[in-house]
Amino acid sequence: MNALGIIFSDIYDWxxxxxxxxxxxxxxxxxxxxxxxxxxxxxxxxxxxxxMCIITKSNYRSLMEHVxxxxxxxxxxxxxxxxxxxxxxxxxxxxxxQGRLDALKRVLDYISSSKxxxxxxxxxxxxxxINYKDVIKxxxxxxAEITAVYTKTNIDRESSIHKILYTVNEYKRAxxxxxxxxxxxxxxxxxxxxVINKDFLVILIYDAIAHNLKDFSYDVLAANVKTMKIYGYExxxxxxxxxxxxxxxxxxxxxxxxxxxxxxxxxxxxxxYTKIKDSxxxxxxxxxxxxxxxxxxxxxxxxxxxNSIIFxxxxxxxxxxxxxxxxxxxxxxxxxxxxxxxxxxxxxLVKNDRVLLGYSSCPFFIKKYxxx
Amino acid sequence: MISTKKECVVxxxxxxxxxxxxxxxxxxxxxxxxxxxxxxxxxxxxxxxxxxxxxxxxxxxxxxxxxxxxxxxxxxxxxxxxxxxxxxxxxxxxRVDDSEWYxxxxxxxxxxxxxxxxxxxxxxxxxxxxxxYKMDYSxxxxxxxxxxxDCTISxxxxxxxxxxxxxxxxxxxxxxxxxxxEKPAKPKSTHASxxxxxxxxxxxxxxxxxxxxxxKSSNDFxxxxxxxxxxxxxxxYSYEFKGYWKDVGTIxxxxxxxxxxxxxxxxxxxxxxxxxxxxxEKPPHYIGANATVKNSIxxxxxxxxxxxxxxxxxxxxxxNENAVIRDSVIMADxxxxxxxxxxxxxxxxxxxxxxxxxVGNPKNNSDITVIPRESTLINK
Numbered sequence: 001m002n003a004l005g006i007i008f009s010d011i012y013d014w015x016x017x018x019x020x021x022x023x024x025x026x027x028x029x030x031x032x033x034x035x036x037x038x039x040x041x042x043x044x045x046x047x048x049x050x051x052m053c054i055i056t057k058s059n060y061r062s063l064m065e066h067v068x069x070x071x072x073x074x075x076x077x078x079x080x081x082x083x084x085x086x087x088x089x090x091x092x093x094x095x096x097x098q099g100r101l102d103a104l105k106r107v108l109d110y111i112s113s114s115k116x117x118x119x120x121x122x123x124x125x126x127x128x129x130i131n132y133k134d135v136i137k138x139x140x141x142x143x144a145e146i147t148a149v150y151t152k153t154n155i156d157r158e159s160s161i162h163k164i165l166y167t168v169n170e171y172k173r174a175x176x177x178x179x180x181x182x183x184x185x186x187x188x189x190x191x192x193x194x195v196i197n198k199d200f201l202v203i204l205i206y207d208a209i210a211h212n213l214k215d216f217s218y219d220v221l222a223a224n225v226k227t228m229k230i231y232g233y234e235x236x237x238x239x240x241x242x243x244x245x246x247x248x249x250x251x252x253x254x255x256x257x258x259x260x261x262x263x264x265x266x267x268x269x270x271x272x273y274t275k276i277k278d279s280x281x282x283x284x285x286x287x288x289x290x291x292x293x294x295x296x297x298x299x300x301x302x303x304x305x306x307n308s309i310i311f312x313x314x315x316x317x318x319x320x321x322x323x324x325x326x327x328x329x330x331x332x333x334x335x336x337x338x339x340x341x342x343x344x345x346x347x348x349l350v351k352n353d354r355v356l357l358g359y360s361s362c363p364f365f366i367k368k369y370x371x372x
Numbered sequence: 373m374i375s376t377k378k379e380c381v382v383x384x385x386x387x388x389x390x391x392x393x394x395x396x397x398x399x400x401x402x403x404x405x406x407x408x409x410x411x412x413x414x415x416x417x418x419x420x421x422x423x424x425x426x427x428x429x430x431x432x433x434x435x436x437x438x439x440x441x442x443x444x445x446x447x448x449x450x451x452x453x454x455x456x457x458x459x460x461x462x463x464x465x466x467r468v469d470d471s472e473w474y475x476x477x478x479x480x481x482x483x484x485x486x487x488x489x490x491x492x493x494x495x496x497x498x499x500x501x502x503x504x505y506k507m508d509y510s511x512x513x514x515x516x517x518x519x520x521x522d523c524t525i526s527x528x529x530x531x532x533x534x535x536x537x538x539x540x541x542x543x544x545x546x547x548x549x550x551x552x553x554e555k556p557a558k559p560k561s562t563h564a565s566x567x568x569x570x571x572x573x574x575x576x577x578x579x580x581x582x583x584x585x586x587x588k589s590s591n592d593f594x595x596x597x598x599x600x601x602x603x604x605x606x607x608x609y610s611y612e613f614k615g616y617w618k619d620v621g622t623i624x625x626x627x628x629x630x631x632x633x634x635x636x637x638x639x640x641x642x643x644x645x646x647x648x649x650x651x652x653e654k655p656p657h658y659i660g661a662n663a664t665v666k667n668s669i670x671x672x673x674x675x676x677x678x679x680x681x682x683x684x685x686x687x688x689x690x691x692n693e694n695a696v697i698r699d700s701v702i703m704a705d706x707x708x709x710x711x712x713x714x715x716x717x718x719x720x721x722x723x724x725x726x727x728x729x730x731v732g733n734p735k736n737n738s739d740i741t742v743i744p745r746e747s748t749l750i751n752k
Contacts, residue, residue, distance in 0.1 A: 032656030033672075071448075258658070265655035276449075276651045280641035281409030281671035281685075283634070290665050296656035297410075297672050298642065310656075 003118040003136060004111070004198065005044040005052030009037065009063055011100055011123055011192075018245050018365045019345075024056055026124040027063040028242065029328050029346070031255055031264070031272075032296040032309050035066055036124040036242065038274045041073050041082075046270035047132035049120065051080030053110060055103045060086055066275050073273045083110070100216035101208040104201070112202050119201050121216075123192035127240040127251070129267035132195070135233045139195045142172065144231040146200075146221070149193040151235045156184050162243040164190035164217055168232040177225050179217045188232060191239065238263040249343060249363045252309050252326050256292050279312050287318060303333070317352070324360060342366060376456040378428045378491040380513055381573075382421050383484070385477055386414060386501035387434030392622045395744035396720060401433065403501030404440040405626070406703045406721060408633055408641060409671035409686050412443060413620060414501040415649045418450045418459075423645055424509040426497065428457030430487050432480040434464060434473060449650040462487060476591030482580040488573065496576055498569040498593065504629045505566075505617040506645045512611045513570055519547065522575040522606040523598065526568035526613050538564035539594045543610045552602055554594045563610060566617060569593060575606060627718060627740050630684045630701045634667050652704075654687050662693065671704075678708070692727070699735045717741040726750035 009026035019028045026037035037054065044052055052075070056063060063084070069075075070082035085107055087097065097103035100121075104111070111119065118139070120132050130149065139147040150166050160181055166188040167176040196204075204220055213219035221230065238260060240251035254260045265272060279298025284290065289304040298313040303320035310316075311328045317335035325342040333339065334352035341358035345368040350356065354372055358364030366372065390402025397405060403414035414431075421429055429452060433440055446452075447459030462484050464473050474480035481488075481498065488496060495516065497509055507526075516524040527541055540559045542551040551560060579597055583589050589596045602608055616639040618629040632638030641647060654673025659665055664679040671687040678695035688705040691697060695712045702708070702719050709727030717732035723743050725731055729751055732741035743749065 256658075258660075261655070261658060271653040272655065273653055278646050278648050278651075280647065281669045281687075282657070283642075284665050284668050284670065286635075286667045288666055290659045291663065292661045293659050294656045295659065295670070300642070 001048035001050070001133065002116050003049055003120050003132065003195070004114045004116040005049045005120045005122070006104070006107070006111070007037065007040050007044075007052060007054045008100060008103065008121070008123050009054050009056040009060065010058070011125075016242070016244065016248075018367075019248060020059070022368060023059050023062045024124075025242075026054065026056070027060075027066055028248070029311060030127065030242070030248075030252065032294045032311055033277075034272060034274045035063075036127065037063065037067070038073075038272055039127045039129075040122050040124055041067075041075070042270065042272045043122075043128075043130055043132065044120065045073050045075065045273065047130075049132065050075070050077055051114065051116065053083040053085055053107065055085045055097075055107060057087060057097065057103075060084070068275065072276050085110070099214035101205070101219060102214045104205050104216075105209055108202070108205050111198065111205070114198065116198055119196050119198050121194045121196065125242050126191045126193070127242065127264070128191060128235065128238055129264065129269040130191075130193070130235055130237075131269050135193075135195050138172075138233045139231070142231045143229065144195075145197060145229040147195040147231045147233050148174065148221070149191045149195075149233050149235050150188040151191060151239050152186060153189050153239070154184075154186050155189060157182055159241070159243060159247065160184060160187075163187075163241070164192070164221070166190055166232045172231050172233070174221075174225055174230040174232050177217075177222045177230070179222050188234070189241075191235060195233075237267065245343070245363070245365060246361075249326065249360075253307070253324070253360075255294055255309065256307060261294070277312060285318070303335075303337075311346075324363075326363075345370070348372070376491070378457055378493050380426060380428075380495040380497055380570075381488050381491050381493040382426050382429040382497045382499060383481055383488070384414075384417055384421075384429055384431045384499045384501050385480060386431050386440060387437075387474055387480060388500075388502065389435040390502065390621060393626065394623060395742055396623070396626070396718070397436070399436060399745060400439045401435050401437060402621070404443055405620075406686060407504065407620070407626070408630060409669045409684055410651075411647060411649045413504065414440070414444075415450075415647055416504050416506070417499050417501050418452070419645075419647045420505070420507050420509060421499075422450050422452065422648065424507075426509060427452065427454050428491055428493075429459045430462045430484060431459060431501070432462050432474065432484065434480070437461075437463060443650055445650070450648045457491065460487065476589075476596070477593045478580060478583055478589075478597045479591035481576070482584050482591070485577060485580065493573050496571045496573050498571065500567040502621060503566065503617060503619055504639065505613075505615065506647075507568075507613060507615065507617075508645075509568075509570075512568070512613075515611050516570040516572075516609070519609045520607065521570075521609040522572050523601055523608045524570040524611050525549065525598070525608065526566045527563040527610045528566050528613050528617050529562050530564040532559065532562050535559035535562050535564060539567075539598075541565055541610050547609045547611070549602065549608045549610050552598055552608075563612075565594065566613060567594070567619075568613075569598075570611075575601075579604075579606075623718065623740050623742060627701060631682070631699075633669055633684065634682060652687060657685075660693075663691075678710075686721075695727075700732065715741075717743065719743045720745040720747075722746045724748040724750075 009024040075082040165178040282299040285302035295310040296312040302318045313330045320337040323340045331344040344366040350372045386403040390397040452459040620626040657674040660677035670685045673688040686704040692710040703721045711728040715732040716735040
């Protein structure tokens with residue numbers, strides 16, 4: 001596969017404060033045993049890419065620990081493989097990067113020394129299954145300079161301000177690009193994934209250095225929509241955009257519906273890979289009562305779980321009821337405890353006899369290491 | 373090339389057919405029989421090795437090695453893909469003057485003397501790949517060193533009625549073995565050999581050679597080499613192991629060992645002594661709106677829409693609506709049709725059980741039903 005992958009771990013973490021307060025967006029746990037970066041990494045690996053990097057900004061410890069050498073994604077390779085770029089100073093470019101273009105400037109050497117013809121740029125906040133080969137084929141057919149992946153969907157005003165919308169003509173060429181607009185209704189919503197000719201990307205980065213441009217969406221896409229050959233590739237499968245705690249909760253709960261679950265995890269693009277943890281299978285006690293739930297390995301469940309997502313290594317005590325909730329890794333729930341519409345971050349402990357209630361439109365979030 | 377010296381090399385006997393497991397081992401060697409939702413039997417010994425800081429393991433294979441070989445691969449899942457040492461698969465091989473199969477456990481080691489010598493060890497730990505247990509071998513090796521023994525045999529207390537199934541040892545107050553009988557009709561003690569031996573390599577090499585030259589020998593550790601060492605006056609000690617240990621050589625014991633994973637007083641898979649295994653990428657398991665899951669173990673990728681009680685469900689199993697599974701072991705990627713009822717059975721990998729079918733009889737009034745790998749059962 002003649003393409004280099006560049007993954008941005010956290011371009012949009014400003015509105016994810018709870019989930020991303022101590023980790024990058026890429027490392028947010030999702031779907032019982034994954035982290036958001038797994039979906040992008042798996043797309044790339046399943047599409048045959050074998051050289052890629054992750055550009056991180058801050059709080060990247062848990063991401064580095066998760067990705068490690070990359071061997072769990074078959075990315076610990078002699079040729080290619082995966083690199084993580086934490087922020088570093090380059091000449092007078094100190095401090096954290098201020099936007100995607102600024103970030104790319106700092107890995108210019110990595111990009112320009114790569115032999116691949118194309119670059120796939122992707123964020124981690126979009127969950128979907130795609131084969132980039134199809135996008136690159138489209139990109140070649142259109143002789144495009146930049147191809148953006150989009151999906152046609154309905155959005156509301158609350159979420160539109162975190163999205164890039166594309167208007168395309170009958171040949172799929174973009175003729176208008178709206179960046180973080182306030183709007184609603186059916187739109188071509190960008191999936192924060194682009195295919196770019198590598199040489200063209202290098203020119204864009206030189207230009208960004210010369211003109212002090214920082215933001216890819218405004219300064220490249222929107223500003224040049226009339227002159228550059230920017231095309232839109234339409235994707236129409238499962239898609240989830242994690243841009244707030246609410247959307248995190250809603251998209252997680254959607255997985256409890258069998259056909260959503262199948263379209264994410266059993267798609268023909270291939271499996272979703274994640275870090276292997278060697279946890280034993282989950283053990284259910286004599287009084288366990290489980291309905292409509294997605295449960296990862298390594299859990300010990302003595303109580304009742306309804307309509308919930310349970311991550312690896314969770315313990316739920318006797319006579320406890322967990323409803324409409326998401327319990328992240330190593331959450332411990334005592335006995336006689338009742339939870340409804342709760343999200344617990346990792347290693348939370350809810351002791352015996354507690355009652356915690358959120359509401360489905362406003363789930364209650366419990367921070368990492370909290371003791372209730 | 374000279375390998376780095378290792379204090380102890382592990383030789384893991386994994387070539388046995390395991391004929392008492394019937395159809396479960398018709399295509400695969402006993403150590404690669406699936407166990408406990410996501411493991412294969414050999415994972416327990418391999419994990420024990422790694423957790424005991426033993427990083428040089430020779431796996432002796434002979435019978436149906438295909439699945440075992442590909443399962444072990446480069447040893448990466450057990451962290452045995454090492455620069456020095458690591459895992460080596462050792463099948464019988466052709467030589468200039470003669471070529472033979474492994475004729476017995478001792479002969480398998482004899483034929484691989486060169487492998488062991490490459491690492492120039494002080495000690496050799498001989499293990500079987502068909503036991504379920506967690507054991508820190510380093511304590512046993514230290515014991516062997518303290519006693520300045522030539523051979524140390526790990527023993528476990530078994531009920532007197534079961535003792536005649538095992539090799540039974542009698543030892544003095546110091547732990548020195550004075551008597552050893554393989555499967556005695558009238559056992560003198562309840563100390564059963566676990567088939568785990570630490571040998572001082574120099575001594576073992578000597579006795580392997582004597583044993584090989586003895587045409588009457590069956591080249592077996594329990595039957596020949598250990599009695600030979602005892603009769604020659606070598607220092608053979610017993611090392612007492614306390615904890616869960618199960619030989620899963622029969623259908624009944626395999627079923628029972630799986631069931632021991634349920635409840636609180638059997639064998640615990642979780643904990644710091646991690647059991648490693650080769651991983652197949654699967655999402656978390658899903659339990660449907662009308663499902664019931666009680667007193668069971670469920671692995672990744674399973675989809676449970678029916679009822680599961682007192683059972684072990686492996687990865688990728690699908691239990692459809694209104695199907696009922698009781699007291700059973702359902703191995704990977706089995707599909708159970710709607711309204712099917714499975715009682716007291718072991719269903720091997722990749723089977724399809726048609727809807728409304730009945731498999732097995734309720735526990736207490738029958739034997740365990742075993743459905744061979746890749747069977748498709750449908751209602752006529």
